[in-house]
Amino acid sequence: MSTPTATRRRAFTWAPTRTYVQAAVILIWCLLPFYWMIVTAFRDVGYTFDPTPFFTHVTFDNFATVFDESLGNHFARNLLNSLIVAGLTTVISLLVGVFAAYALARLKFRFKEMVLGFVLGASMFPGVALITPLFQLFTNLGWMGSYQALIIPSISFSLPLAVYTLTSFFREMPWELEEAARIDGCTQGQAFRKIILPLAAPATFTTAILTFIGAWNEFLIANQLSSDATKTVTVAIASFAGAQPHQEPYTAVMAAGTVVTIPLVILVLIFQKKIVAGLTAGAVK
Numbered sequence: 001m002s003t004p005t006a007t008r009r010r011a012f013t014w015a016p017t018r019t020y021v022q023a024a025v026i027l028i029w030c031l032l033p034f035y036w037m038i039v040t041a042f043r044d045v046g047y048t049f050d051p052t053p054f055f056t057h058v059t060f061d062n063f064a065t066v067f068d069e070s071l072g073n074h075f076a077r078n079l080l081n082s083l084i085v086a087g088l089t090t091v092i093s094l095l096v097g098v099f100a101a102y103a104l105a106r107l108k109f110r111f112k113e114m115v116l117g118f119v120l121g122a123s124m125f126p127g128v129a130l131i132t133p134l135f136q137l138f139t140n141l142g143w144m145g146s147y148q149a150l151i152i153p154s155i156s157f158s159l160p161l162a163v164y165t166l167t168s169f170f171r172e173m174p175w176e177l178e179e180a181a182r183i184d185g186c187t188q189g190q191a192f193r194k195i196i197l198p199l200a201a202p203a204t205f206t207t208a209i210l211t212f213i214g215a216w217n218e219f220l221i222a223n224q225l226s227s228d229a230t231k232t233v234t235v236a237i238a239s240f241a242g243a244q245p246h247q248e249p250y251t252a253v254m255a256a257g258t259v260v261t262i263p264l265v266i267l268v269l270i271f272q273k274k275i276v277a278g279l280t281a282g283a284v285k
Helices: 004-041 062-065 075-106 112-124 127-141 149-172 177-183 188-199 201-217 220-225 231-239 248-282
Strands: none
Touching: 062 231, 062 248, 075 112, 075 149, 075 188, 075 201, 075 231, 075 248, 112 149, 127 149, 127 220, 149 201, 149 220, 177 188, 188 201, 201 248, 220 231, 231 248
């Protein structure tokens, strides 16, 4: 018969072990496709379907194929197009989202909750239902295939996310700090700029990352509204041409996917440090 002390000891040792096992399973489940993409990207074309789970027949030819314009691929330009679309979408969404979220969280006006509900409703609207009206609208405006045709719809989907995320953060913020700044002689704009924005740095950087990743990975609208000059990387990968005709270039597609993923990984690593630094910035001051 086990004593209460032994039972508590077994429970104490099993709890962290169970947590580590669950975390390892989730980590492997999420990273395994990414790992297989990298393995295939560095594998020779003749061994595309080799089931070996390790790096074998390593070659860099797939990456050369990705950037080989003689095959009809313009991947460097597609990367620049994605950077322009995702970057402008992120900047505009944050500029508008910060002020809109501050107003929804701080100011008192009628139908405020209804406005926030409309913002959430806009983020849930299916993008496929907007393709036809957007196509007609941008055709009439002469914007088909332009950057505006890609950026404006991306903003319409990323802005509600930015507003909702920042609104939730602003509501939890101690407004006594802003009131103290007003007592010390700051205007409402100065208090917002010097007190609120530094405190909102963690939420701002987190929202920027989510917005940029969403715009960077967007495919449906870009596939229908872009041209050869403004084609983004997601659309380019879907219509990728390899070195061999009438053959699906799996290894080249995996190499292109690896190249596309690298900026996102670097972006998250860079902004992670700023998020952690922003957690303690401004509160003591």
